Amino acid sequence: MQSWSFRRKAVTAVAAVFLLGLGGCIAGLAEQPESIERAGIAGTWTGDAGARVELHTDGRFEMSGIPRSAITFSFIDPPPGDGKLSGSGTWEPARDGDKVVSILLHVDAGGSFSANTETQELGVAESGENPVLYFSTSPDEWYGFEIRKIGT
Structure with missing residues (x-):
């Protein structure tokens, strides 16, 4: 039982990190970052x-x-x-x-x-x-x- 709980927590943690990183990439593409003189x-x-x-x-x-x-x-x-x-x-x-x-x-x-x-x-x-x-x-x-x- 402990092994299954540990795996589920590990998969959840990896998925959360991936989604946060992906969200940051998508947010970076959503708006223009620069201006010029x-x-x-x-x-x-x-x-x-x-x-x-x-x-x-x-x-x-x-x-x-x-x-x-x-x-x-x-x-x-x-x-x-x-x-x-x-x-x-x-x-x-x-x-x-x-x-x-x-x-x-x-x-x-x-x-x-x-x-x-x-x-x-x-x-x-x-x-x-x-x-x-x-x-x-x-x-x-x-x-x-x-x-x-x-x-x-």
């Missing part, structure tokens, strides 16, 4: 396979080589292309007090977006010396395709 936004950001976003101080941007999967389209027919997107437009910071928590990209018609304009969001994954932004690809998850600032 506006002064740290302008510059060139690059990602895997040649992805590039240039955010200019005048509020304009250009992007190229962005994987189609990184962009969530508001229109039914995605733009033509070989799986990589390009475009340009204007950007603006989305603020929470004095910190920038995301960047809105207002993509003009042209490039891969020949018939429609789009608004995309770049979230802040990491700030500081080596900042990382990401394209928010799903309303159910806060994280997506990463781009890193070069020359900081």
Whole structure:
């Protein structure tokens, strides 16, 4: 009898530790952890396979080589292309007090977006010396395709 009680307590303890750890991981994914200073936004950001976003101080941007999967389209027919997107437009910071928590990209018609304009969001994954932004690809998850600032 003692052996069964000990096993049940041990299994319960292991399960509790696992669930607490899993809960912490899920809670960490539930909210965006970072913000960035506006002064740290302008510059060139690059990602895997040649992805590039240039955010200019005048509020304009250009992007190229962005994987189609990184962009969530508001229109039914995605733009033509070989799986990589390009475009340009204007950007603006989305603020929470004095910190920038995301960047809105207002993509003009042209490039891969020949018939429609789009608004995309770049979230802040990491700030500081080596900042990382990401394209928010799903309303159910806060994280997506990463781009890193070069020359900081």
